[in-house]
Amino acid sequence: MSRTDAHDAHDRLAQVLRPVRAGNGFEEALEQVLQVMRLGLVPTGGRLPAERDLAHRLGISRVTLREVLKVLQEQGLVEARRGRYGGTFVLPRAEAAGGDALRRRVADVDIEDLLRFREVLEVGAAELCAAHRLSGERAGRLREALARTHDAPLADYRRRDTLLHLTLAELSGSPTLTAQYAGARARVNDLLDCIPLLVRNLEHSQRQHTALVEAVLDGDAEAARAAMREHCAGTAALLRGFLA
Amino acid sequence: MSRTDAHDAHDRLAQVLRPVRAGNGFEEALEQVLQVMRLGLVPTGGRLPAERDLAHRLGISRVTLREVLKVLQEQGLVEARRGRYGGTFVLPRAEAAGGDALRRRVADVDIEDLLRFREVLEVGAAELCAAHRLSGERAGRLREALARTHDAPLADYRRRDTLLHLTLAELSGSPTLTAQYAGARARVNDLLDCIPLLVRNLEHSQRQHTALVEAVLDGDAEAARAAMREHCAGTAALLRGFLA
DNA sequence: AAGCAAAGGTCTTCCGCCATACCTTATGGC
DNA sequence: GCCATAAGGTATGGCGGAAGACCTTTGCTT
Numbered sequence: 001m002s003r004t005d006a007h008d009a010h011d012r013l014a015q016v017l018r019p020v021r022a023g024n025g026f027e028e029a030l031e032q033v034l035q036v037m038r039l040g041l042v043p044t045g046g047r048l049p050a051e052r053d054l055a056h057r058l059g060i061s062r063v064t065l066r067e068v069l070k071v072l073q074e075q076g077l078v079e080a081r082r083g084r085y086g087g088t089f090v091l092p093r094a095e096a097a098g099g100d101a102l103r104r105r106v107a108d109v110d111i112e113d114l115l116r117f118r119e120v121l122e123v124g125a126a127e128l129c130a131a132h133r134l135s136g137e138r139a140g141r142l143r144e145a146l147a148r149t150h151d152a153p154l155a156d157y158r159r160r161d162t163l164l165h166l167t168l169a170e171l172s173g174s175p176t177l178t179a180q181y182a183g184a185r186a187r188v189n190d191l192l193d194c195i196p197l198l199v200r201n202l203e204h205s206q207r208q209h210t211a212l213v214e215a216v217l218d219g220d221a222e223a224a225r226a227a228m229r230e231h232c233a234g235t236a237a238l239l240r241g242f243l244a
Numbered sequence: 245m246s247r248t249d250a251h252d253a254h255d256r257l258a259q260v261l262r263p264v265r266a267g268n269g270f271e272e273a274l275e276q277v278l279q280v281m282r283l284g285l286v287p288t289g290g291r292l293p294a295e296r297d298l299a300h301r302l303g304i305s306r307v308t309l310r311e312v313l314k315v316l317q318e319q320g321l322v323e324a325r326r327g328r329y330g331g332t333f334v335l336p337r338a339e340a341a342g343g344d345a346l347r348r349r350v351a352d353v354d355i356e357d358l359l360r361f362r363e364v365l366e367v368g369a370a371e372l373c374a375a376h377r378l379s380g381e382r383a384g385r386l387r388e389a390l391a392r393t394h395d396a397p398l399a400d401y402r403r404r405d406t407l408l409h410l411t412l413a414e415l416s417g418s419p420t421l422t423a424q425y426a427g428a429r430a431r432v433n434d435l436l437d438c439i440p441l442l443v444r445n446l447e448h449s450q451r452q453h454t455a456l457v458e459a460v461l462d463g464d465a466e467a468a469r470a471a472m473r474e475h476c477a478g479t480a481a482l483l484r485g486f487l488a
Numbered sequence: 489a490a491g492c493a494a495a496g497g498t499c500t501t502c503c504g505c506c507a508t509a510c511c512t513t514a515t516g517g518c
Numbered sequence: 519g520c521c522a523t524a525a526g527g528t529a530t531g532g533c534g535g536a537a538g539a540c541c542t543t544t545g546c547t548t
Binding site (some may be wrong): 489490491492493494495496497498499500501502503504505506507508509510511512513514515516517518 | 519520521522523524525526527528529530531532533534535536537538539540541542543544545546547548
């Protein structure tokens, strides 16, 4: 083994060998539940899965999950209701709520890393979808998701936007890609929560969405990729501008 | 919340809420160490990081790591040497060794998912690298990695090929992308280990590598993307052909 | 030849998390 | 109006894994 080889290998080990569990099980579970809320998969007022179910899905014990939910309750993010048809419900975000936690999370995000990774996933998903030529039912889901962003009240725009992109990721046909995108998008949403929502950007975004969906449905991979790249570049520029 | 909305959310929760720890810490650590070996980051005869160091990097205790290493020793994959300048060394693969484990791992891989995800990452990395216009030192690393695949003995080709692609991923400037690619590539290598290595494919692969690197160094994003997509499609077709 | 340093090998203590069972509350159906 | 049911709330015992100190081996350095 040459010297260069050894050097390369050493550097790479550092990149590949990552902690097998980021923090303890509790923290990871907390991140996941927060992710579900940040992605808007459970909207304000909606109910999270029952504790037993959720714990099972996350692969943790109910005791640990309840630790997580306790924290979320204390932060005023969710509310537990007892009795049949009870559950854990997502509360409307009380502005300041979680502000500290948010700022802390955002502080140690590598923004360039995130934006690049996100772009790669999104552009790739768009291209795959276009190349597949989405079948009727799937094309319908995409159109539906797009339409929902159009008649969205301002307060729900981010959520429906997220859902549109998530739909595209799903339709790419790679569950791994979907999961990775979900994680990346949750982090992007954290960043977006730190900057103002400008109506002008929103309109621009709408046009790009429309062009993107059309390209995908036309099976025009080139155009789909270009549209998505432009769309991502827009968000990226916005975030870099406000946060850099 | 409309019915459709609820339905979507339910389906998506299943995709996003994944077990917080796939198996126990031991199994995850085993996967990671195997990954390092499968990627060829530590070549045959090479030494893994010291136990204390490795355990620290993986975020597990030394006791647990030693469980992992014990298994690898029993499988004849590594050898422990005591004393100063001792360590855990990777043994030459004794053909049958790990064959069972390999077949088991391969059996429950979603091949389409993996190949799609891999293509997205690779194509994205190539495009990012081309768009960045690699600086001198970084361009040098890429050229170096390419040259190493050219004068590779057949037995070491897979490893150097992996290292070339890994270099490209690194140069994309997104650590997350690098890490994800490493994981995906380790799984791809598992699949490749199940099929014969054809010299004809290898030559073809070489030409594609050369074209790819040239495009990247030229800063021609279009060409880089096209070259990489073709390259991935080649491997994918090969794997689908042999394993489908 | 002595000894120091760096590695693997061993042991003990303690905490976190899991599994399980059971209690309490609220609602809709009979 | 009762009560079955589905949800959250509580308590207990057991085990896996983390932390850290220590022992043993070996080879280079002086």
